[in-house]
Amino acid sequence: MLENLKQKFPNALTNKQDTKNITAYIWFEDYIGSTIGIPRSEISTEEIRLLELLFAPSLLQNKITTFPHSPWNTFLFESNASLPLTSWENVRFIHFKLTHADFSHSHFENAFLAFVPKDAVLIWENETAGILIETETDESLSKKELLAISSTLESDFYVKTRMFSGRFHSVNHELQYHRQQEKKCFDLAQLHLPDLKVTDLADIIPHSLIIDQSATSKTWYINEILGKTIQDTELIKTIKTYIECNSNATYAAKQLYIHRNSLQYRIDKFTEKTGLDIRNFSHALAAYLIILLHD
Secondary structure: OOHHHHOOOOEOOOHHHHOOOOHHHEEEEEEOEEEEEEEEEEEOOOHHEEEEEOOOHHHOOOEEEEEEHHHHHHHHHHHOOOOOOOOEEEEEEEEEEEEEEEHHHHHHHHHHHOOOOOEEEEEEEEOOOEEEEEEEEOOOOOOOHHHHHHHHHHHOOOOOOOEEEEOOEOOOHHHHHHHHHHHHHHHHHHHHHHOOOEHHHHHHHHHHHHHOOOHHHHHHHHHHHHHHHHHHHHHHHHHHHHOOOOOOOHHHHHHHHHOOOHHHHHHHHHHHHHOOOOHHHHHHHHHHHHHHHHH
């Protein structure tokens, strides 16, 4: 069978040592241990699926090597790596975790990418975990949309999924630190919020502040939640007062000596800038804790 493949793909290799770029090829192994590497540029998705059926998964040397090794993999997981060349200005990481790896990774990847903006990038950390990198556009996925995607993937691949939606950040070398911090939050969410399929920073803030109280982490939480609103002391005071008044707009407006419409305008402004709807209890709690921490 491998001989037939060599005839169809004349540029295929039979030894990984014959190339310095192993990830440029898709590798398969037969029942006696003979291998063949087919150039990614010369094989279609349908042909990959067919070969995955012909070769038992246990005989594939590494299922993850069937995916392109994106420059983002190198940048995010290797120290002192160069920033990928991209026209993106802001990106966010959507972390995902699967309960098992008993499925076709290429099928899963194709299905996942079919639901997201076309220029999104999916990279794998291991066989059950990865990151979807999404640029900031009007089509950016909402939490509700991620929940729908999660449910669809579960029904199609019989694998439970968990996701953590990070914040958008400028494309620079600080992305590595943001990924590490978000990964810690995701790990906490899986431990303390097991019933939530999709979580974000606002969901896990109370647990994060209890468990991780380092100065650098506290600063990161404040910047992530409050962002540019940190400089707007009047807005921060308004939000703090509103929450302390049990979200009673009439009472809060009286305490602040402003019109109720002005209060509502400031609340909407805070929501727009931070993504937190403080009329929601969990978001109000996260905002209040961070404001206290900042004070």
